[in-house]
Amino acid sequence: xxxxxxxxxxxxxxxxxxxxxxxxDALFERQIEDVGGSVVGAKVExxxxxxxxxxxxxxxxxxxVTDPNDTWTNLFETGRVAFEMEAGPLIRKKVxxxxxxxxxxxxxxxxxxxxxxxxxEEEPGWVDEVxxxxxAQVADAPVLNLGIxxxxxxxxxxxxxxxxxxxxxxxSARANAETTFQRLQQTLAEFKPQDDxxxxxxxxxxxxxxxxxxxxxxxxxxxxxxxxxxxxNAIKKDVEAKKSKVSFxxxxxxxxxxxxDDWVRDDFNSVKSKANIGEFSAQNVGKMLFGDVxxxxxxxxxxxxxxxxxxxxxxxxxxxxxxxEKPPRLxxxxxxxxxxxxxxxxxxxxxxxxxxxxxxDTSQAFSVRGDIAGVTNQPxxxxxxxxxxxxxxxxxxxxxxxxxxxxxxxxxxxxxIRIKASGxxxxxxxxxxxxxxxxxxxxxxxxxxxxxxxxxxxLEFKVNLTANPVEFRFAEDxxxxxxxxxxxxxxxxxxxxxxxxxGISGPPDGLRLQISSNIDNVLAQRIKSVLGKSVKQARAEIxxxxxxxxxxxxxxxxxxxxxxRARITGEIDKVSKLVDEQLAVVEAKKKELxxxxxxxxxxxxxxxxxxxxxxxxKKN
Amino acid sequence: xxxxxFISKFxxxxxxxxxxxxxxxxxxxxxVVGLTPLLTLQNVLILLIAFLTKVxxxxxxxxxxxxxxxxxxxxxxxxxxxxYTLAEIQNIKPLWTAVYNxxxxxxxxxxxxxxxxxxxxxxxxxxxxxxxxRKGIVAYRATFGKRIxxxxxxxxxxxxxxxxxxxxxxxxEWN
Numbered sequence: 001x002x003x004x005x006x007x008x009x010x011x012x013x014x015x016x017x018x019x020x021x022x023x024x025d026a027l028f029e030r031q032i033e034d035v036g037g038s039v040v041g042a043k044v045e046x047x048x049x050x051x052x053x054x055x056x057x058x059x060x061x062x063x064x065v066t067d068p069n070d071t072w073t074n075l076f077e078t079g080r081v082a083f084e085m086e087a088g089p090l091i092r093k094k095v096x097x098x099x100x101x102x103x104x105x106x107x108x109x110x111x112x113x114x115x116x117x118x119x120x121e122e123e124p125g126w127v128d129e130v131x132x133x134x135x136a137q138v139a140d141a142p143v144l145n146l147g148i149x150x151x152x153x154x155x156x157x158x159x160x161x162x163x164x165x166x167x168x169x170x171x172s173a174r175a176n177a178e179t180t181f182q183r184l185q186q187t188l189a190e191f192k193p194q195d196d197x198x199x200x201x202x203x204x205x206x207x208x209x210x211x212x213x214x215x216x217x218x219x220x221x222x223x224x225x226x227x228x229x230x231x232x233n234a235i236k237k238d239v240e241a242k243k244s245k246v247s248f249x250x251x252x253x254x255x256x257x258x259x260x261d262d263w264v265r266d267d268f269n270s271v272k273s274k275a276n277i278g279e280f281s282a283q284n285v286g287k288m289l290f291g292d293v294x295x296x297x298x299x300x301x302x303x304x305x306x307x308x309x310x311x312x313x314x315x316x317x318x319x320x321x322x323x324x325e326k327p328p329r330l331x332x333x334x335x336x337x338x339x340x341x342x343x344x345x346x347x348x349x350x351x352x353x354x355x356x357x358x359x360x361d362t363s364q365a366f367s368v369r370g371d372i373a374g375v376t377n378q379p380x381x382x383x384x385x386x387x388x389x390x391x392x393x394x395x396x397x398x399x400x401x402x403x404x405x406x407x408x409x410x411x412x413x414x415x416x417i418r419i420k421a422s423g424x425x426x427x428x429x430x431x432x433x434x435x436x437x438x439x440x441x442x443x444x445x446x447x448x449x450x451x452x453x454x455x456x457x458x459l460e461f462k463v464n465l466t467a468n469p470v471e472f473r474f475a476e477d478x479x480x481x482x483x484x485x486x487x488x489x490x491x492x493x494x495x496x497x498x499x500x501x502x503g504i505s506g507p508p509d510g511l512r513l514q515i516s517s518n519i520d521n522v523l524a525q526r527i528k529s530v531l532g533k534s535v536k537q538a539r540a541e542i543x544x545x546x547x548x549x550x551x552x553x554x555x556x557x558x559x560x561x562x563x564x565r566a567r568i569t570g571e572i573d574k575v576s577k578l579v580d581e582q583l584a585v586v587e588a589k590k591k592e593l594x595x596x597x598x599x600x601x602x603x604x605x606x607x608x609x610x611x612x613x614x615x616x617x618k619k620n
Numbered sequence: 621x622x623x624x625x626f627i628s629k630f631x632x633x634x635x636x637x638x639x640x641x642x643x644x645x646x647x648x649x650x651x652v653v654g655l656t657p658l659l660t661l662q663n664v665l666i667l668l669i670a671f672l673t674k675v676x677x678x679x680x681x682x683x684x685x686x687x688x689x690x691x692x693x694x695x696x697x698x699x700x701x702x703x704y705t706l707a708e709i710q711n712i713k714p715l716w717t718a719v720y721n722x723x724x725x726x727x728x729x730x731x732x733x734x735x736x737x738x739x740x741x742x743x744x745x746x747x748x749x750x751x752x753x754r755k756g757i758v759a760y761r762a763t764f765g766k767r768i769x770x771x772x773x774x775x776x777x778x779x780x781x782x783x784x785x786x787x788x789x790x791x792x793e794w795n
Contacts, residue, residue, distance in 0.1 A: 009672070091724055092723050092724075326696075329695045330691070331734065332698070335716075337713070337721075337731065340721045341721070
């Protein structure tokens, strides 16, 4: 044993202890702030973080999380937070916290410094695709402008620059059909059962003429007949197979031409949108008015869900042990193995929360209260989903009940969030800035129910809102000076109750956004009734011009298909008929021979009986 | 300077003083620690043993730093070997699963491909390294040591201004 070594270790232990005492809290604080910042996308700040290994406890005086969308405001800010960790799991390098109660969380507090941090831009993910798709659907709703009433559409210049896609598609479909017909023609040309049928026909004629004088003749004829039937059936089978293939190919050809009307409609819609003379349907009104209001929070929730999926990965991601080809030098790759106990690397079993918005006007403030359970970075190991139940209530009013679960315990992540509120005051809702439309809505008593469900990437979101009384307000400079603004002012000022139903459903590549309200039909009817005459005429003219170019091609192509179809079907039917005819003749001959055999049998039996009778008579 | 200090001290012990087994043991410990990622429980234990026993510490640190560079160079080999051992040999997966669930085991970071791969390489080579170094020191002291000391190259190096500068710096630090 080295004495100096022992002293050295003692000094080292003392140094490590001192470093732990003086530096660990700061290091942990910095580490948590950095990790938190990268998760949130804005500064996360902790004041006076303290980690006590003797008591296994953690405490901090204040936690500020910046709102990434407004870096001078905090998403929330806490007061003092303290909690204890379980000792057992620590020797397995796991942090398990049974319960944390955070009181007096303030939402939306102003920051003293800018909470912006530089975060490297990430590749757009599926949520960005969804967001873009939904925004595009909202943007597709026609914009109300005066041009819609009196714009002059120059059809000639519009059509001159527009390439009618339907013509090209018809030509392409016709070229494909031509190739198919040529192939079928070649198949039929190579298929020549006529020679075999000729031979069979000759043999049938010989059979017909053949004299049958005795039993051996008869049996020979039966054998020949059976052979002929076999040969004919083989040809028939072949013909049927060819017929079925031809029929399938012809169906395919015909199917490609059934889309012509859709292609024409697409062209028509493209020209219309180019000329900005879209249809004004009730569905469009819903999207135009409330599209942003519905899409914005949905995308926000999806972003939070994506974040949760990243930090609470499902089993599939968690146990993914595929080899990383080039991990960073000396870092390697951690291989995961099944864990027998249900203690994940990090687990916060229960978080009790009590928060309030930070508003000078306390009548506008609202408080949030509730529990969140099962916060872990390894949901599969823990085996239970994250569940939460919160109630948010404005001062002295009814509350919003927000509940839900993030189930990442299986291979497919499933999230569910439900919001219910009755008798709550919505107050002012900002509406998107659009010409002639109100820019805000004031709603007094409202009833809301929203159900957000996400299974993997398939979204099912429904929201129902009824508000009464409501008041739509226009921008101060929006005076009812023209037809459209007069209509919109009139319609919106007459609305007392707002009933809104919205839904977003489907996978990212096929999302359907539907919004309807009691305002839609009223406004759409009124706008339609004053739509400019020139716009109506322009639409009809565009349709006529498109039809003028497409119709002849369509007729020719359909005629071409019909002719070839009839020719090829006729050819194969002719062969089929020939085979059936020969088969009928041979079948008839077979029946005749069977009759002959029966007759011969009867004669043989009678002859035998007579001979037996004769024998008995002689004996007597 | 830190590294030169260990080289200088290591060369000194090669010439005389410490017994070859203690130098070889220290070298082997440093070799294992140097070849594997430093912050693991097993490395802490090895260093603790090195401090508490009478193995030559200069050779521990010399080998640690020297093989630290080697480790960096052959890191991809470690990763592949570690991945193969941990993820591709099906028969020993139950063993890894059991170890994974032991207390303290996570601190060894055995489930990391580089830790596992390097530790295996170090473990396999440790015995030949120990005997090789021990034999090498004896041979060096008996034959090459004096010859190298008296060689023209060493004399030239010792006479060089760089060496004199080094000795000046070294003595400044050590006295």
